[in-house]
Amino acid sequence: MNDLNLATLTTESRNPRTTHIDQVSTLEMVTLINQEDQAVPQAVATQLPEIARAIDEIAARFEKGGRLFYIGAGTSGRLGVLDASECPPTFSVPPTLVQGLIAGGDSALRKSSEKSEDSPEQGAADLLAAGFGAVGAPDTLVGIAASGRTPYVIGAMEQAKKMGLLVVSLTCVAGSKMAAVADIAIAPVTGPEVVTGSTRLKAGTATKLVLNMLSTGVMIRTGAVYGNLMVNVQPTNDKLVDRAQRIIAEATGADRAAAAKLLEEAGSVKVAIAMQKLGLDRAGAEAKLKAVGGRLARALA
Numbered sequence: 001m002n003d004l005n006l007a008t009l010t011t012e013s014r015n016p017r018t019t020h021i022d023q024v025s026t027l028e029m030v031t032l033i034n035q036e037d038q039a040v041p042q043a044v045a046t047q048l049p050e051i052a053r054a055i056d057e058i059a060a061r062f063e064k065g066g067r068l069f070y071i072g073a074g075t076s077g078r079l080g081v082l083d084a085s086e087c088p089p090t091f092s093v094p095p096t097l098v099q100g101l102i103a104g105g106d107s108a109l110r111k112s113s114e115k116s117e118d119s120p121e122q123g124a125a126d127l128l129a130a131g132f133g134a135v136g137a138p139d140t141l142v143g144i145a146a147s148g149r150t151p152y153v154i155g156a157m158e159q160a161k162k163m164g165l166l167v168v169s170l171t172c173v174a175g176s177k178m179a180a181v182a183d184i185a186i187a188p189v190t191g192p193e194v195v196t197g198s199t200r201l202k203a204g205t206a207t208k209l210v211l212n213m214l215s216t217g218v219m220i221r222t223g224a225v226y227g228n229l230m231v232n233v234q235p236t237n238d239k240l241v242d243r244a245q246r247i248i249a250e251a252t253g254a255d256r257a258a259a260a261k262l263l264e265e266a267g268s269v270k271v272a273i274a275m276q277k278l279g280l281d282r283a284g285a286e287a288k289l290k291a292v293g294g295r296l297a298r299a300l301a
Contacts, residue, residue: 015192055217072144073117077102120155146203148176223295
């Protein structure tokens, strides 16, 4: 795994537009950073067909009881864990449905653990320890690394491939080792960083944008969104209760007082909307939603 000359990677090369960034005014400095950032969405746009394909494949596996696992090291690992951790409160799914693994374990979320990314065996072991592919579930692994060559991630991807399960790579370089392992390769090429090799910058931003699309797209495809409303939101604090009431009001045309009453009676946004629009009690609305796999649009149709 150490035969690669990292200097050949675009993410490690020197950016000719920022060689003087330490000599300019602070306003000029942040202008340079902003100008470089503007290239990121365009890089992601080149990968939309692969992102869409990954969403459809993952959603199909969710329908069969599959789960989504992210694995990475450093910034890439942290971004995967972040995306996974946002799914339960946003979409009211169990924390086991989307899981993020990082080299060095959870302590690496706060304290860097660079050495841990050098072991492909540890990547495979951590993936199996998390229950990936357990009891025949058609799980999906998304390996994340800006460089496309992190041994820890490649080890996990090769393990998933041996198991016959879907493997997706998310890198910021073209023609990577990870892409060669993956069934679907997503590679927004973001180019040299403002500070040479600091892939928490453009590469990190591109990674976050792609992960946003993957998890949100899968949740939309599996019925966690109605229109563009977050109907699976868990009203677990004052802000989210307020959001839930507003969603119910928007979807049903009820005023806020009626929406609040519906939420209290229903216990969830989806059930509240189904109760109001279909004229059902809570039990009837829950049964209707269960019959269509929780898809509110189908229940209302």
